[in-house]
Amino acid sequence: MSFQDIEAGFGTSASNNNTTFSTPESPEDAAFRSLQSSLSLQMLKINANVQGILKLVDQLGTGRDSAALRKSLHDLTDSTRAMAKRGSEDLKKLTNQQVKLPHQKTSLQKTSHDFQLSLIGFQRAQQLSAERQRTVVQGVKMAVEDGVEDGEIEQTSTSPSQRQAQILQAQLSPHELAYQESLIHEREEDIREIEAGVHELAEIFRDLGTLVHQQGGMLDNIDYNIQSVHVDTSRAAEELTTAHEYQRRAGRRAACLMIILVVVVAIVLLACETTPIPYSITYHYASSSITRDLILSFFLRKIDAHEKLKVIPVRIELLLSIRCPSGEKAMRVWTSNNMDSPGVGSIMLGTDEHLLLPSAHTLLLNVDDLSVYSEQLEHLPGYFAGGSGGSQLFCSNVKVASPPVPFKELPAWPSNVEAHPLLVIDYELLKAGDKTEIDRLWEAGSTLGFWYLKNHGGEQLFPAMWGMAEDVFALPLEEKMTFEQGDEGLSFGYKAVGHYITDAQGTPDPVEGLDIAKDDALAYPKVARRSYADRVNEHMEPTIAPFVEKCIELSNTMLDIFNDKLGLPAGTLAKFHQRNDHSSSETRTIRAPANLPQGKLAVGGHTDFGTISFLVNNIGGLQVLPPGDTEWRNVRPLPGHVVCNIADALTIFSGGLLNSNIHRVVPPSGAQSAYERWSSVYFTRPSNDTVLQPLLESSIVSDAFNKLTEERQKSLTPGVTSYEWFTRRQKNYRTKNHKGTETWAANRGTENGRA
Structure with a gap:
């Protein structure tokens, strides 16, 4: 049985999968997909945290209630709230990126829908937590305020919280009652914090209003009247419509300006007599990772071959390639450099990781693309600067190296092996x-x-x-x-x-x-x-x-x-x-x-x-x-x-x-x-x-x-x-x-x- 027969009988063909696997994607698509994957992971964590919050809430007011449990609930709620904020910002960035990627519209809508559902689940979990804590606090208050003679407990109470209060009163000494009073204040503070968090979540929903409007008003039915916070939904809809139209007009203006800028740059480059010098830098430092908003600045020193030129309009392709969770990513930037005033190029990378640039390290340089290598660049003049705190990476003695072993192009499966x-x-x-x-x-x-x-x-x-x-x-x-x-x-x-x-x-x-x-x-x-x-x-x-x-x-x-x-x-x-x-x-x-x-x-x-x-x-x-x-x-x-x-x-x-x-x-x-x-x-x-x-x-x-x-x-x-x-x-x-x-x-x- 050939391998093609295997795939024909048991699933999608290997050839089709190979084609799909190797199809190149644009840097914009790669950045969009990377940020989308990060947001999906945040949603997964939010959903998991919501389940954890609900489990902890179920234990409030029971024999398993404790200071440690309430701290766990507080910490888990705080961390989930932070993820909700971060996810909201990422969704806004995805929306901005999608303007240039119309084919990603459906994917963005699904991601937005899923994220909103995650926020709704978190919102409800916070509300349930606040309600449960109010019930517990009310029971403890009754125990502290209402005396029960001789520790006897009235059996005629019809409320579970009253019975719990009476039992607690019968068992507590004056010192313990004082301690319970302090716990009441602590829990009331927690409740106020939760209410603030619910209000904050409502603000996040409103911040996403523009996106909601674009996707069919998905949040029209969400109750924003949380804990005395009144939202004028009709006025908000008008504001969102106005903002949406403004954004569209601004987008068209930006597109026109971009076209004009590209034409001007092209004319300048065509006017230059200097032959373009494409090269790429591959950063393979072991302790590095990437930040989405990292700006990498680079400078080129004077090149001997162009000493007589007063201006060196060199067209440069800078390719930074770093291994990250979604695989090896590369972002390109084009710039021109002047001999007396070196140009600066910037790269915006679309991932959530952080690049920590050391004070000094060897850069690995590849020429033209990642599959072509040259030994003639042992002493390329210039240096590379970047990172926080003014750290610089000198590359006056740049080494040429191939990609990591696992990413090399490998021989095909032997045809004689079944x-x-x-x-x-x-x-x-x-x-x-x-x-x-x-x-x-x-x-x-x-x-x-x-x-x-x-x-x-x-x-x-x-x-x-x-x-x-x-x-x-x-x-x-x-x-x-x-x-x-x-x-x-x-x-x-x-x-x-x-x-x-x-x-x-x-x-x-x-x-x-x-x-x-x-x-x-x-x-x-x-x-x-x-x-x-x-x-x-x-x-x-x-x-x-x-x-x-x-x-x-x-x-x-x-x-x-x-x-x-x-x-x-x-x-x-x-x-x-x-x-x-x-x-x-x-x-x-x-x-x-x-x-x-x-x-x-x-x-x-x-x-x-x-x-x-x-x-x-x-x-x-x-x-x-x-x-x-x-x-x-x-x-x-x-x-x-x-x-x-x-x-x-x-x-x-x-x-x-x-x-x-x-x-x-x-x-x-x-x-x-x-x-x-x-x-x-x-x-x-x-x-x-x-x-x-x-x-x-x-x-x-x-x-x-x-x-x-x-x-x-x-x-x-x-x-x-x-x-x-x-x-x-x-x-x-x-x-x-x-x-x-x-x-x-x-x-x-x-x-x-x-x-």
Whole structure:
């Protein structure tokens, strides 16, 4: 079976996906999409925070109410309010960008609609919080103000808040009553702050009024009469209409001025006799990230070849290329430079990250474009200045360098190597509840246990992890080893070559790796599980956290589908994978060296420890062992696709219905073997205290489990927690812990002796 046949029968063709994956987009579209992705991530965080606020509000006035709970509620509300403000500003910027991108109108409308829904949810959560706190305060006030003789409690009270007050009064001493009075003042202050926040949110809604008017008056039905704040909606509509017309006229004037400016600049450039000198600067400093509003200024010194010219109108193309969460981005600027008065060019970058320019660092220079390199620019005159605080980056001795290894153009899949057929699952269809696609996902999970996932929205996030790891791997080995996890059974941190065994004989692996705990990525800058190198921390917010957020989203969507297919009560699998519960969920980025001998294992045969895994790699090498087969089959990486697979916990929960299949990594075939192999993986694993056992409350699971052999049933009922399962396997994979074949046997999961 050819690979084209595979795609024809199992999903969208690879050729089509390749075409889509490689289609270039304009810098304006890239900036728009990057800012839109950032806003989507903020909406995701706002929605998650709203759920957290509602859970905390439910506990107010109960036995679980405490100062710590109220502080958590206060902090979560404040952080969500800040995100709402930031998101509002980003939406305004998106609206301004879309004026020049009419084809993005529908996309902007959807983003605006989703953001407004997020704000409405937050608004309602704040209102509920204020109402609940008023009820609690009223109850405490009654306890303080109304005496109850001899501590007796009237049983005739008809109000729950009155009964709560009487109980509280009967139990409190005078000192405690005084303390409660102080709490009343504190809570009333919280209520006033919440009311101010609700008012502030109403202001945000009004600030977005112009956009609302353009998109059909979506917020006409939102109640702005919040806590005595009266809004004259009819007058606002008139103001918005006037503003809208003014904006359109201003836009036309700006367009005319821009055309005139372009014509003038073109005439000036054509009048110049100097040949244009195009060149590009690529900034590859490890600790850098980008800021949306960063202005980079550059100056060129006098060039010897033009000393006799009084004016040097050199046309320059400056290409700044920096790896960021959505992949490698480049923004161009054209300018002219005068020998006596150097010109200044500015770049406005459309991302949310921050560029921290050091006081000195070597710039990497590429000529003409990123695929052409020259050794003749060793001593280009000039220097590059920029950053905050007047920091300068001198480049009088500029080095020429190629892009990072993972981004190099790589050889195609060898034509003589057969790829094993995997189903191609469309994530957008899964989210839409498409029954056929959901059935296909179940088929993939219950047979081979591997499938491709497309249209997942993380196409640039997985390769961005390669760039992050490359920066970290460049550190000295002794520094990296200070962040090696050790032998206690967890895997977070750096992994040197030879860290793991690949077979029963204890052969060490040839790969280098870096694991980041999900808990640390979400908690940053706080430390949840362990510390990391500073260079890792510099990538935590711009690269690692968005990657983790996307993988959590993918995982949750599929877990809900499998939950329904297994006939489990709603939310059963979700409760084992709570976002804020500690688990061994982690990212893993691996670099395998080029030119490994054929037959040398990079990663030995195994099943994954957790629930679901998500993988992207740049070249081949991944192999699967289909159930009942003895021949390893190759899995071909597809551009824009994630390779997903079922892991041990989901096999156990499902009573063996879902298949955690054996896989391994070998050297790539053909011309690809001459290149480093990069992999980005996310392992979803249950919360540490989750007991691994079949979920027999489902008749579907119990029927399947009862049909298994006694040996297989035993392998699927380990009777341990997720933490114990993971640490047992992890410890026995360590090369330092290997004592013989029994160590290899002790690191097995649900393979049941198949590898």
